[in-house]
Amino acid sequence: MGNMKVHELSRGLWEHEPSLSLACNPLRTHNSNTLSSFHLKTFITPKPTPTKLASSDQQPHSPQVDMQAGAGGTRWNLTQEQIGILEMMYRGGMRTPNAQQIEQITVQLGKYGKIEGKNVFYWFQNHKARERQKQKRNSLVLNSPPITTITLNNSEDGPYKRKCRSWSFEYIEEESGSSSSFKEEETRTLELFPLHPEGR
Amino acid sequence: MGNMKVHELSRGLWEHEPSLSLACNPLRTHNSNTLSSFHLKTFITPKPTPTKLASSDQQPHSPQVDMQAGAGGTRWNLTQEQIGILEMMYRGGMRTPNAQQIEQITVQLGKYGKIEGKNVFYWFQNHKARERQKQKRNSLVLNSPPITTITLNNSEDGPYKRKCRSWSFEYIEEESGSSSSFKEEETRTLELFPLHPEGR
DNA sequence: GCAAATTAATGATTTATTCAAG
DNA sequence: CTTGAATAAATCATTAATTTGC
Numbered sequence: 096m097g098n099m100k101v102h103e104l105s106r107g108l109w110e111h112e113p114s115l116s117l118a119c120n121p122l123r124t125h126n127s128n129t130l131s132s133f134h135l136k137t138f139i140t141p142k143p144t145p146t147k148l149a150s151s152d153q154q155p156h157s158p159q160v161d162m163q164a165g166a167g168g169t170r171w172n173l174t175q176e177q178i179g180i181l182e183m184m185y186r187g188g189m190r191t192p193n194a195q196q197i198e199q200i201t202v203q204l205g206k207y208g209k210i211e212g213k214n215v216f217y218w219f220q221n222h223k224a225r226e227r228q229k230q231k232r233n234s235l236v237l238n239s240p241p242i243t244t245i246t247l248n249n250s251e252d253g254p255y256k257r258k259c260r261s262w263s264f265e266y267i268e269e270e271s272g273s274s275s276s277f278k279e280e281e282t283r284t285l286e287l288f289p290l291h292p293e294g295r
Numbered sequence: 296m297g298n299m300k301v302h303e304l305s306r307g308l309w310e311h312e313p314s315l316s317l318a319c320n321p322l323r324t325h326n327s328n329t330l331s332s333f334h335l336k337t338f339i340t341p342k343p344t345p346t347k348l349a350s351s352d353q354q355p356h357s358p359q360v361d362m363q364a365g366a367g368g369t370r371w372n373l374t375q376e377q378i379g380i381l382e383m384m385y386r387g388g389m390r391t392p393n394a395q396q397i398e399q400i401t402v403q404l405g406k407y408g409k410i411e412g413k414n415v416f417y418w419f420q421n422h423k424a425r426e427r428q429k430q431k432r433n434s435l436v437l438n439s440p441p442i443t444t445i446t447l448n449n450s451e452d453g454p455y456k457r458k459c460r461s462w463s464f465e466y467i468e469e470e471s472g473s474s475s476s477f478k479e480e481e482t483r484t485l486e487l488f489p490l491h492p493e494g495r
Numbered sequence: 496g497c498a499a500a501t502t503a504a505t506g507a508t509t510t511a512t513t514c515a516a517g
Numbered sequence: 518c519t520t521g522a523a524t525a526a527a528t529c530a531t532t533a534a535t536t537t538g539c
Contacts, residue, residue, distance in 0.1 A: 170506045170531060191524080218508060225505080257532070370516060370521045391509080417521060424511070425520085 173218065174208040181218055192216070192221050373418065374408040383416055390423050392416075 147222070173181070185198070192200060201212045307308045373381070384400070392400060396413045 155496075172506085172532075217508095220525085221507085222511065227525090372517085372521085414521075419522090420510085421520065421522085426511090 113200075171210065171214045173204075173210065173214065175205040177204045177210060180204060181215070181222070185219070185222055185226075189219070191219060320367070333452060371414045373404075373410065373414065376407040377404045377410060378418075381409075381415070381422070385419070385422055385426075389419070391419060 179202070181200075189196075196214045197215045199212055200215050204215065206209045352426075380403070381400075392415070397415050400410045400415050401410060404415065
């Protein structure tokens, strides 16, 4: 198993991020003109920079810019304050800020530490997704039997290699009631067949 | 003992609120000026551009954005030539071009029609995904899918934390006759642009 | 107490789905 | 029905917490 994968750069494209739709529910209304258009080229910046290029030289990255994040290619580490603000916004209802919003948020959070737009974007994406998981997980615990049985039945396996990693379930002694939190990935039923065989 | 999560980002619960609707998606606006700056920063520049912000007034500003092609706010339509070239590259092995590659491809394809980086990016994403679907669908037509059932029964009790991670089981196709195994190998090696020796 | 070994979090990417224009 | 675009789900990869054995 050693999964090495240096991964390396290529970051840079942070393609889809824009747009927004904060409104969320009804449907994305496009209609109407809104000609808009934008077209702004770029979309991705060349970005040679660092990210640790294995090999080659690449200057040792002068650490003059320590900043706990960013530079060098390590990942970001939002400060507690930044996270607090983001959470506040999240609680306020923000889920998928659009480009301008991200820009502004970034500027604001920049006062508390290095940060850039994509960090904000990612944060919302991840936070939203993880809150959702958490919630789902919680909802299914209400009547969980003391004995957990995970059954993964993949009947559509075929010749592929299917792997399932990182299962983990834990018992947390929660005196109140018999809630045994069961943390795991949830049996995934990836379907190979499209839900609607015939078009949609 | 006890597992105290110092983190606990989970504040109460999110009542799932509809979030504030904002003007919302007019259309995708991307903006970012690539000029100089070489850090992938610049993700989006506020840059109004709207010409029609659905909400409220907002200063009209004077967007000097030309917006041609995209004019009309409709989606892109790659020209036949562009698609041909992209397919050629795809057949050549390119799957997920990095930022620089996209940049170059975009420049090249730009000779045949308006196009921008994200179009190239999306094209590869979609093409790859759809080719895969096609293959998958094809391959799993004739052969009885084995049914694998893994049952993990955790009858352990007590306040302990029990974990089980990194499961991985795989199916090795039995070379029975016409195993059209669609190996998802995805030869990524012959890139048209010698930029990065590897991509993930 | 401390540092290697684990484990939990979570930033960053990639893949799968969904939407809707044409 | 095809496919550009966007979003959500799943992963991967690091970093911070915690545990553990001196």
